[in-house]
Amino acid sequence: MREAAFVRQNKDKWLRFENVLLGNNNELTPDELSALYLEVTDHLSYSRTFYPESKTTQYLNYLASRSHQKIYKTKRESSRRFITFFTEEFPLLMYGYQRELLLSFLVFALFCIVGAYSAATDGAYVRSILGDGYVNMTLENMERGDPMRVYKEMNEIEMFLGITVNNIKVALMAFIYGIFLSLGSLYIMMRNGVMLGSFQYFFYEKGFLWESVRTIWIHGTIEISVIVIAGAAGLVLGSGILFPGTYSRLESFKRKMKDGLKIVVSTIPFFIIAGFLEGFVTRHTEMPDWLAIMIISLSLLLILFYYVLYPRIANKKHQESIDEQLH
DSSP states (O other), rough: OOHHHHHHHHHHHHHHHHHHHTOOOOOOHHHHHHHHHHHHHOOOOOHHOOOOOOOHHHHHHHHHHHHHHHHHOOOOHHHHHHHHHIIIIHHHHTTTTTTHHHHHHHHHHHHHHHHHHHHHHTTTHHHHHOOHHHHHHHHHHHTTTTTTTGGSSSSSHHHHHHHHHHHHHHHHHHGGGGGTHHHHHHHHHHHHHHHHHHHHHHHHHHHHHHHHHHHHHHHHHHHHHHHHHHHHHHHHHHHHHHHHHOHHHHHHHHHHHHHHHHHHHHHHHHHHHHIIIIIIITTTTSSOOOHHHHHHHHHHHHHHHIIIIHHHHHHHHHHHHHHHHOO
């Protein structure tokens, strides 16, 4: 059968099925929905055989992927729903947004370099970014031989709670600012990158680079990483306005808003971990270097695994599951 005839013959069923997946039609019974799913997957198998590189095959594969969880997973909200969000739903979602994550990271890294370079070429730059109060306090601590003393001054619990709440606010800002065509999120990445770059150069210039790295990055590895991830969520939100694809701009915006919010929600446990480390662990500057390096390394591996590697693993398993259903 010619592809055009195949599409013409079945497109009404596909559109009906897609409306169900999007929540626009809830009139089908579970049996009717299951029968329609089986028919669509049969069409996908046929399309893969005769039109393997066509847009029809891509579209049917999209329908099959979206419907798999909707039909074969329970809709009942329970304590397990919280777990499956982090172990199944979110990793599959994050797999589709690796490009936004990479872009957010590259912008942040670029402006870290800009911040360090600016601090190196302009003696007053660090004060303009970090503020006179912080710079003067840090210089006093350096003269006392304890450049990281600031992390020891506040009560552990107050510091943990304050830092965690503040970091979540920053993440929400990085996400919400994506509504300005993604430029707002890029601005947040730029601002935080410049601050980090100038901050680290300040300690380098004063001869305390290693002391700052081994201390700050105990909590900063996760904290900075999830801010970058929240920036990626903002880029997702902005892309819904800029690139609606086959959807109306409003529908595209709503879908991307939901996806971006899920990315932000995924960062909350990591912000709690970062806040705990900053409140209770970072203050122990007397810890041996090997222990600090181990905490930093494990933190980095945790972020890379959950946001980069695990989504690929989850997507591969998901595709294998769909293939099993087709055969």
